[in-house]
């Protein structure tokens with residue numbers, strides 16, 4: 001594990017309890033425990049204090065990075081090979097292709113009884129560029145604000161492999177072209193022969209079970225399918241909390257398509273404020 005960083009660093013992190021492996025149910029897999037072939041194992045690295053400055057506010061969060069053990073093993077094999085050949089450039093490619101998810105923790109998990117949670121799907125155009133074609137950017141920052149302002153605090157799970165509801169950034173770019181030719185966000189996926197929503201929430205479920213220890217929580221979402229998916233991976237006691245923000249002329253049609261698809265949005269929610 002993490003041999004592509006440095007084995008001595010890995011040992012130090014393990015000794016400090018800053019690197020753990022968990023299974024699909026969020027249980028910690030002991031350092032000497034053999035991994036069962038085919039069973040999910042996720043490595044979690046943290047806490048890493050992360051001061052965040054966004055929208056004129058400061059947030060003090062603890063960041064945890066997480067990656068599937070199987071993917072990490074593949075990366076390690078590749079890393080060993082690359083180490084013997086050229087260096088920097090290949091490692092840059094390797095590192096960027098890893099599906100590393102993040103957990104941002106606000107407050108003290110030991111004190112939580114019903115924290116506020118957001119499971120956010122990565123969206124480069126919305127979260128980073130501030131594109132108004134979707135409402136991901138405002139949803140991300142408002143989720144962080146709501147969690148930080150909540151008496152209990154909570155956490156945000158940032159799913160890195162969820163770009164374009166799981167079809168990836170390249171295909172998402174293609175769906176934007178199709179949407180501009182008149183298709184809605186779901187039709188465009190189908191035109192490309194791709195599912196409406198192929199996001200995998202199993203890692204999010206394992207992380208929620210690890211961090212929440214099966215305590216009830218409130219989930220910022222308008223999407224009932226997200227709750228069903230998490231339920232299917234053993235996450236229980238979810239109270240949905242509506243999370244509508246960032247409605248604009250540029251994304252009203254997109255949000256209407258989401259409502260028609262099953263998102264819990266009322267006509268009032270789609271008024272541009």
Ligand SMILES: [Zn+2]
Nearest residue numbers: 123126134136
């Ligand atoms: Zn988006």
